[in-house]
Amino acid sequence: MPQLNAVPLSWYLILSAILFTLGVAGFLFRRNIITVFMSIELMLNAVNLSFVAFSHQLRQIDGQIFTFFVMVVAAAEAAVGLAIILTVFKNRQTLSIDEVDSLKN
Amino acid sequence: MDLILFVIFAVLAVACAVSLVVQKHPIGSALSLIGVMGSLAILYLLLGAEFIAAVQLIVYAGAIMVLFVFVIMLLNTGAETATGRSWPSRLLGIPLITIFLGLLAFILQRMAPSMGMVRFGAFNTGAKEIGRSLFTTYLLPFEVTSVLVLIAILGAIVLARKEID
Numbered sequence: 001m002p003q004l005n006a007v008p009l010s011w012y013l014i015l016s017a018i019l020f021t022l023g024v025a026g027f028l029f030r031r032n033i034i035t036v037f038m039s040i041e042l043m044l045n046a047v048n049l050s051f052v053a054f055s056h057q058l059r060q061i062d063g064q065i066f067t068f069f070v071m072v073v074a075a076a077e078a079a080v081g082l083a084i085i086l087t088v089f090k091n092r093q094t095l096s097i098d099e100v101d102s103l104k105n
Numbered sequence: 106m107d108l109i110l111f112v113i114f115a116v117l118a119v120a121c122a123v124s125l126v127v128q129k130h131p132i133g134s135a136l137s138l139i140g141v142m143g144s145l146a147i148l149y150l151l152l153g154a155e156f157i158a159a160v161q162l163i164v165y166a167g168a169i170m171v172l173f174v175f176v177i178m179l180l181n182t183g184a185e186t187a188t189g190r191s192w193p194s195r196l197l198g199i200p201l202i203t204i205f206l207g208l209l210a211f212i213l214q215r216m217a218p219s220m221g222m223v224r225f226g227a228f229n230t231g232a233k234e235i236g237r238s239l240f241t242t243y244l245l246p247f248e249v250t251s252v253l254v255l256i257a258i259l260g261a262i263v264l265a266r267k268e269i270d
Contacts (some may be wrong), residue, residue: 004106004107004108004109005106005107005108005224005225006107006108006222006223006224007107007108007111007151007222007223008217008220008222008223009220009221009222009223010213010214010216010217010220011111011115012111012148012152012223013213013220014209014210014213015115015118015119015148017206017209017210017213018119018122018206019118019119019122019141020209021202021205021206021209022119022122022123022125022126023122024202024205025126025198025202026125026126026134028194028198028202029126029194029195029198030126030185031185031186032131032182032185034131034134034135034173034176034177034180035125035128035131035134035185037173038125038131038134038135038138038173039125039126041138041165041169042122042125042138042141045141045142045145045165048145048157048161049145049148049149052149052152052154052157053152053223055152055154055228056152056153056154056223056227056228057220057221057223059228061230061234061235061238062238062242064154064156064157064230064235065235065238065239065242065243067154067157068157068160068235068239069246069250071160071161071164071165072250072253072254073250073253074165074169075164075168075169075254075257076253076254076256076257077257078169078172078173079172079257079258079260079261080257080260080261080264082172082173082176082261083260083261083262083264083265084264085176085180086176086179086180086264086265087264087265089180089182095180095182095185096185096186
């Protein structure tokens, strides 16, 4: 029976690994470009959890600073990515990533 | 108490993440992602990162997800339809993802004895410490980030504007 007032660090890291894997699964299996984009955000969140967990473990604040930068980059990425999605939809009237394959041919 | 809160919100986060992957309509995925982000904010609080928890809720669950929901509403595309052209990802993806998760869990289990316990209150950091570190050690990355955000704003405007003849 583990203590009730403490959580092993490895549990946080395993949760982070599970969330990251689910993000990869969404990225691979979903066909909607917006859902694929949200899976990327899920992966970024999973990595952030690892950063904060290690920051707590090592008693150093640098991990939280990294999390902060990842959030800023994610915000910039979301703005540009959603603008690209809007443009793709305007030009092709579809959001399925199977239909957007101009580079293939 | 820590353990109970961790288990509740970890299970909630995983359930919402599974829901994100299996939902057919993007709006359901977006709402599930908001659930994941809220649960992670509670976990950040348990880890003593008060500022990061607040930013997680305000920036991620607040700003970024509103942008996603707004775009989904604007495009109004409905549920996704399977085209059957993505069978290699299904065929190879599931075994490879299982192997990936298994390897990660194996490595973490090997590392587990050298890792400590997380106790609430052992290492609490607020905006003060983050701000001091951001404006001394990480001053240059912070300033470069402001340029990045400026470029992102310009890029988004250029991409999303209407063509004026």
